Amino acid sequence: MKSRFLQSFTLVVALGLVSPLTAAPQIGEPAPEFSVVDTRGQVHSLGDFAGQLVVLEWTNHDCPFVVKHYSAGNMQDQQRLAREEHDAVWLTVISSRAGEQGHVSPEQADELTARREANPSAVLLDESGDMGRAYDARVTPHMYIIDPEGILRYMGGIDSNPSRHSADIPEATQYVVTALEDLAAGREVAQAVTRPYGCTIKY
Amino acid sequence: MQRLRIIASVQRLLMGLLLLLPIIAAGNGPEKGPVQRDHIEVELVAEHLAVQPGSTVRVGLRMLPEQGWHTYWINPGDSGLPIELEWTAPPDSTISTVDWPYPDRLPIGHLVNFGYEGEHLLPVTVEVPSDLVPGQTFVLDLYADWLVCRVECIPGDADLRLELPIVAAAPAPDPATRELFAWADARRPEIVDWPARFSTEGGQLSVQTEATRPLPVDGWAFFPATENLVDHAGDTFITVSDGLVQLSQPLSTYFTAAPDTLPFVLVHAETGTALALEAQAGNLASTAAAIPATASPNFALVLLMALAGGVLLNLMPCVFPVLSIKALSLAAGAGHDQRRHGLAYTAGVVLSFAILAGVLLILRAGGEALGWGFQLQSPWFVGALAYLFFAMGLGLSGVYTFGTGSMGAGENLARRSGLGGSFFTGVLACVVASPCTAPFMGTALGVAIILPWPQAMGVFLVLGFGLALPMLVLSFWPGLGDRLPRPGLWMETFRQAMAFPLYLAAVWLLWVLARQTDANGLALVLAGMVALAFALWLAGRPDRGQTLATARHVGVAMSLLFALAALGSAARLEQEATDSAAAAWEPWSPARLQEVIDDPNYAVLVNMTADWCVTCLVNERVALDTDDVRTALAEHEVIYLKGDWTRRDPLITEYLARFERNGVPLYVVYPRNGGQPQVLPQVLTPGLVVQALESL
Numbered sequence: 001m002k003s004r005f006l007q008s009f010t011l012v013v014a015l016g017l018v019s020p021l022t023a024a025p026q027i028g029e030p031a032p033e034f035s036v037v038d039t040r041g042q043v044h045s046l047g048d049f050a051g052q053l054v055v056l057e058w059t060n061h062d063c064p065f066v067v068k069h070y071s072a073g074n075m076q077d078q079q080r081l082a083r084e085e086h087d088a089v090w091l092t093v094i095s096s097r098a099g100e101q102g103h104v105s106p107e108q109a110d111e112l113t114a115r116r117e118a119n120p121s122a123v124l125l126d127e128s129g130d131m132g133r134a135y136d137a138r139v140t141p142h143m144y145i146i147d148p149e150g151i152l153r154y155m156g157g158i159d160s161n162p163s164r165h166s167a168d169i170p171e172a173t174q175y176v177v178t179a180l181e182d183l184a185a186g187r188e189v190a191q192a193v194t195r196p197y198g199c200t201i202k203y
Numbered sequence: 204m205q206r207l208r209i210i211a212s213v214q215r216l217l218m219g220l221l222l223l224l225p226i227i228a229a230g231n232g233p234e235k236g237p238v239q240r241d242h243i244e245v246e247l248v249a250e251h252l253a254v255q256p257g258s259t260v261r262v263g264l265r266m267l268p269e270q271g272w273h274t275y276w277i278n279p280g281d282s283g284l285p286i287e288l289e290w291t292a293p294p295d296s297t298i299s300t301v302d303w304p305y306p307d308r309l310p311i312g313h314l315v316n317f318g319y320e321g322e323h324l325l326p327v328t329v330e331v332p333s334d335l336v337p338g339q340t341f342v343l344d345l346y347a348d349w350l351v352c353r354v355e356c357i358p359g360d361a362d363l364r365l366e367l368p369i370v371a372a373a374p375a376p377d378p379a380t381r382e383l384f385a386w387a388d389a390r391r392p393e394i395v396d397w398p399a400r401f402s403t404e405g406g407q408l409s410v411q412t413e414a415t416r417p418l419p420v421d422g423w424a425f426f427p428a429t430e431n432l433v434d435h436a437g438d439t440f441i442t443v444s445d446g447l448v449q450l451s452q453p454l455s456t457y458f459t460a461a462p463d464t465l466p467f468v469l470v471h472a473e474t475g476t477a478l479a480l481e482a483q484a485g486n487l488a489s490t491a492a493a494i495p496a497t498a499s500p501n502f503a504l505v506l507l508m509a510l511a512g513g514v515l516l517n518l519m520p521c522v523f524p525v526l527s528i529k530a531l532s533l534a535a536g537a538g539h540d541q542r543r544h545g546l547a548y549t550a551g552v553v554l555s556f557a558i559l560a561g562v563l564l565i566l567r568a569g570g571e572a573l574g575w576g577f578q579l580q581s582p583w584f585v586g587a588l589a590y591l592f593f594a595m596g597l598g599l600s601g602v603y604t605f606g607t608g609s610m611g612a613g614e615n616l617a618r619r620s621g622l623g624g625s626f627f628t629g630v631l632a633c634v635v636a637s638p639c640t641a642p643f644m645g646t647a648l649g650v651a652i653i654l655p656w657p658q659a660m661g662v663f664l665v666l667g668f669g670l671a672l673p674m675l676v677l678s679f680w681p682g683l684g685d686r687l688p689r690p691g692l693w694m695e696t697f698r699q700a701m702a703f704p705l706y707l708a709a710v711w712l713l714w715v716l717a718r719q720t721d722a723n724g725l726a727l728v729l730a731g732m733v734a735l736a737f738a739l740w741l742a743g744r745p746d747r748g749q750t751l752a753t754a755r756h757v758g759v760a761m762s763l764l765f766a767l768a769a770l771g772s773a774a775r776l777e778q779e780a781t782d783s784a785a786a787a788w789e790p791w792s793p794a795r796l797q798e799v800i801d802d803p804n805y806a807v808l809v810n811m812t813a814d815w816c817v818t819c820l821v822n823e824r825v826a827l828d829t830d831d832v833r834t835a836l837a838e839h840e841v842i843y844l845k846g847d848w849t850r851r852d853p854l855i856t857e858y859l860a861r862f863e864r865n866g867v868p869l870y871v872v873y874p875r876n877g878g879q880p881q882v883l884p885q886v887l888t889p890g891l892v893v894q895a896l897e898s899l
Contacts, residue, residue, distance in 0.1 A: 024456040064350070064358045101355040136456060138314060139282050156457055162284060164350065164358045195431040195457045199356045200282045200311050 024136035024155075027192045031144070031152040032134035036093070038122040039106035044091065046150060053088035053183065055176065056144040057120070058095060058137045060102030061112050063199035064164045066140050070116050072166035075141070075158070078176055079119040086180050092120040095132035100202035102140065103127070129203040139198035143176050147183065154179040156194030233344045233364035240359040242269045243351045247343065247363040248324070250384045253374035254341045254367045257333030260374075262365060263326035264288065264347055265383060266319070272353045273318040276306035278428050280435040281314035281455075284350045286325070291344035295332035301325045304390030305426060305468050305477045311354060315435040317426055318352075324383040337371040392468045392479035399482035403461045405870075407451045407884035407891070408433050410467065411487040411818060412480055414446045422473050425450055428466040431457055440888040442825055447817050449487075451886035486866055487818050487885045502658060509662045513669015544625040545678025549671035551629020556667030557660065564656050582719045582774040586728050589712040590766065593732050594739060596705035602736065603743030629671060716773065724773035731769030738762035787833050791846035793854055799842045800873050806841045806899035807873040808892075811855055813848040818885065819868040826887035835896040840875075874899045 025032055031054075035045045046054070057075070059066050069075040082088040094109065096102035104112065109123045126132055135144060135155075145154035154175065161172035179189045237246040243266060250261040264286075266274055275283045290298045303325070306317040335341065348360040399412035408427070425439045437453035448469070465482040597603065709732075717725040738759045789795070791809060799807050810827060812819035826832060827843075836843055846855045848867050859869055862882055870883035872895050883895055 062355065064356060164284065191459075193457055193459055195455075195459075197284070198282065199352075200314055200354060202354055203312055 031146040034131040036124040054146040058142040060140040065198035090120045092123045095126040096202045142196045157196045162197035233362040241357045247365040251374040253370040256335040263324040267322045273320045276317040280316035286349040289346040297330045299328040324387045341367045392477035401482040405884035409886035424470045426468040509665040510669040513666045541678040545675045547625035548629040551626040552671040553667040560663035586770040592709040596702040599702035720776040724776040727769040727773040731766040734762040734766040788843040788845040791844040806875040809871040811846045811869040822887040835893040
């Protein structure tokens with residue numbers, strides 16, 4: 001226990017030192033730790049999911065790009081695919097500051113999940129924006145995949161066509177899906193870093 | 204096409220039903236005049252009140268976002284989307300792409316966007332068919348699909364229509380849109396075709412271009428037109444120095460692959476200057492000088508400049524003495540066929556330039572862009588030339604007599620009286636001309652270096668012809684020939700007087716040599732020159748008996764040997780030339796590098812540079828030689844090794860190749876724990892270097 005504490009303390013100090021050079025998380029490196037409360041009041045940390053794939057989805061229900069993927073059912077499909085086919089944990093993260101667009105109460109968040117027939121493992125309310133900043137999450141939607149060893153394997157956009165029209169989804173490459181397939185096949189993720197497109201996160 | 208669009212519109216409409224009620228109200232057919240959407244007013248407008256068949260008309264999308272809202276440029280920046288435009292015009296009309304007015308930098312939270320606040324215009328040019336009938340109406344439709352943002356973003360779209368009467372006479376401008384088009388014109392970047400390159404090495408976008416006109420030094424803003432390349436919120440570092448513009452900006456976290464070309468805009472808001480350029484992917488140039496050439500220079504003008512430059516070369520201190528020798532021989536041989544001598548001389552000059560050009564072009568093909576004065580990089584060459592000039596001077600001064608003295612082979616050949624002599628005088632003129640061309644001929648040579656090889660060869664040949672021209676004119680112009688003074692005692696005086704330019708040229712070469720080596724090298728070569736003078740003087744003495752003659756020959760040989768040894772020793776001092784004033788660094792060598800890599804107490808910074816590499820010098824001045832970097836080097840115990848590739852050290856060439864490079868600059872840092880070396884960007888900033896040093 002003590003050594004674990006020392007380890008993380010050293011890690012924090014080290015991170016503090018190198019942070020000017022590595023503001024964003026790096027593919028192939030351990031993903032940033034977080035500790036954020038969900039809509040049911042339960043605290044989730046990355047360490048809780050050791051041994052499982054973790055998908056992070058930053059969202060803002062009023063953002064047209066989020067709407068694009070929820071109205072077409074694309075995001076919900078990917079949530080089911082990840083959880084059912086890949087035994088992944090899907091965490092939807094809301095980093096909007098109180099009073100800003102996209103900020104919701106726990107009840108509103110649960111209501112959105114129910115109404116949109118979404119299927120995340122949990123919805124995290126990152127009001128402080130600490131988790132969002134640790135991951136350098138910029139836009140909604142912004143996607144990350146962390147492997148069972150806690151290593152970051154994918155970061156970037158939901159798909160390859162930065163448009164706001166649902167009609168463009170079928171033609172686009174769904175990066176999270178292809179990355180999950182690569183990981184399931186034991187391959188390196190072919191496109192591990194892509195351009196995230198969407199609405200700026202309102203920290 | 205039209206049907207597809209309708210289907211897409213219907214789909215959008217269905218989405219709108221669910222989410223965005225205001226769109227429904229506006230979904231019926233193209234609308235004329237200003238159209239209101241969420242947080243923005245849009246309208247299709249024209250510069251003139253009517254169109255004339257067979258002419259062009261400028262139209263544009265006028266956008267007026269609400270206070271605090273904005274729309275996006277072709278590259279929206281860290282978030283956002285560029286607008287999509289879909290035109291429908293009468294048959295045979297053509298519509299240009301948008302002449303994007305340069306945008307504003309809009310910081311939004313921790314991101315930066317490129318876009319427009321307030322009323323703005325996205326103009327295009329429409330070519331109107333000539334078979335239109337005056338009296339009818341010209342109808343233009345535009346479907347526009349945009350994102351308008353404050354912090355939050357609202358998508359919007361509109362089907363817009365513009366109807367203009369077709370008239371026979373030139374139409375009058377529309378006073379209502381005059382200011383808008385003037386705004387767009389003021390923001391329209393001037394397209395310049397300056398050579399530009401970019402690299403994405405070391406986590407930074409580095410861009411370099413050579414301006415062909417003076418630019419303000421400070422206050423530039425950089426707008427890359429490629430999305431997802433740089434971190435738009437990152438600091439742009441721009442230096443403008445002697446026409447060389449260099450800039451760097453951190454790459455985007457989500458950068459994956461560099462494009463082949465990077466279009467970008469540089470804006471100097473204070474003077475209202477905006478320039479549109481296109482950079483090619485590749486290493487930044489390490490050419491001898493900023494090449495002030497456009498991509499397609501007027502070739503005739505270039506040739507004319509080369510000719511003028513060649514003629515001017517006759518006045519250069521290292522050419523004129525040789526010409527004086529030839530002028531002497533021309534004057535001496537007043538009865539000979541001087542035209543043929545003039546032609547032989549011209550052939551010698553032009554052929555030499557052709558050979559030099561061939562060598563240069565072969566070297567260039569080998570991937571090296573060389574400065575013209577490259578022979579001067581060798582102290583051997585400089586020292587030997589100083590000896591030659593000094594010896595020639597002594598000959599002219601009468602220390603020994605021509606013909607019997609042992610002179611340089613070229614000089615001997617040049618002194619030959621026949622056509623061969625004239626030919627080799629031409630050759631000699633070229634060899635000695637090369638040191639002088641660097642400062643004076645930079646422009647024409649710079650052009651030659653970037654031209655395709657036949658044109659480059661043409662420039663060199665014309666340059667050579669220019670050099671030979673005065674002598675050729677002298678040989679062809681009987682009037683001038685008649686004016687040449689008759690041979691006589693004056694020639695002796697003239698010859699002796701001609702020695703002094705040679706001595707001056709020798710002094711200049713010694714100065715170059717002193718800069719290449721040091722005071723010791725200079726002293727060695729000066730001693731060698733005394734030995735040379737002694738040898739020449741001794742060789743010119745008349746013989747008095749066999750024993751004395753033998754002693755004399757031995758004396759001459761030993762003195763010459765000493766002169767040669769002195770030159771060799773001086774040349775070896777070359778690498779030891781150091782600038783002790785800025786002794787934050789020590790000279791690079793493979794052994795020293797390995798030694799400090801193996802030492803866990805020190806990290807290493809390697810700088811591979813060359814005197815003719817402008818990028819290197821700019822980086823050293825603005826970044827490496829600053830107090831911040833010096834302090835960081837000392838504080839973090841980093842050893843700074845500098846390799847000088849000015850003289851093509853093969854060891855450095857090998858080191859560069861290890862990093863898959865064939866040119867300088869190259870900056871590499873080695874962490875003190877023996878980890879992997881890291882290559883720094885080609886355009887350095889003090890902050891970037893300090894940060895890299897801190898991370899070691």
